Amino acid sequence: MMKAKIVYASMTGNDEDMAEILEEDLQDLGFDTDSTEVAFADASDYLESDLCIFITYTYGEGTMTDEIADFYDQLKELDLTGKYFAVMGSGDKTYGEHFCENVFDYQSAFLACGATEITAPVTIENSPDDEAIAAIDHAAEEMADKLDA
Numbered sequence: 001m002m003k004a005k006i007v008y009a010s011m012t013g014n015d016e017d018m019a020e021i022l023e024e025d026l027q028d029l030g031f032d033t034d035s036t037e038v039a040f041a042d043a044s045d046y047l048e049s050d051l052c053i054f055i056t057y058t059y060g061e062g063t064m065t066d067e068i069a070d071f072y073d074q075l076k077e078l079d080l081t082g083k084y085f086a087v088m089g090s091g092d093k094t095y096g097e098h099f100c101e102n103v104f105d106y107q108s109a110f111l112a113c114g115a116t117e118i119t120a121p122v123t124i125e126n127s128p129d130d131e132a133i134a135a136i137d138h139a140a141e142e143m144a145d146k147l148d149a
């Protein structure tokens with residue numbers, strides 16, 4: 001059974017909702033899943049899984065909160081060659097060029113760790129609506145297809 005590790009950062013619950021939707025999808029598709037809030041996770045947890053997922057808010061236009069900056073520093077030390085990754089997150093388009101910026105920061109970090117992106121980043125606005133849920137569902141199906149879960 002393929003293992004998927006989800007780590008999420010959420011202040012007001014939107015990214016936590018995304019993590020719950022994705023975890024349920026992946027369970028339905030046959031993955032062995034584990035989901036942890038970033039403050040309680042260590043990036044080395046990813047070494048135990050086939051698929052590494054990070055779901056994050058963006059607060060602060062170009063900066064990271066301490067909790068995701070700490071995890072980012074841990075992540076950068078890892079060799080994730082041979083593993084797949086996906087990033088997702090909720091932001092707000094009124095922040096213009098900074099929309100979901102931390103999602104893309106993490107995409108770059110996973111690539112630098114040698115991991116392979118399994119599906120394009122899913123970026124949504126605020127709390128997940130029907131369209132956002134469909135995008136998460138679609139991403140989960142792509143993960144299952146590529147990993148033959």
Ligand SMILES: Cc1cc2nc3c(=O)[nH]c(=O)nc-3n(C[C@H](O)[C@H](O)[C@H](O)COP(=O)(O)O)c2cc1C
Binds near residue numbers: 010059062098099
């Ligand atoms: C002070 C503040 C700063 C924010 N900065 C950004 C930003 O730079 N880019 C962005 O896309 N969204 C920004 N947002 C919007 C949040 O990322 C968005 O509401 C997200 O859904 C929150 O996720 P959460 O509920 O998981 O905490 C900001 C929100 C607040 C309150």
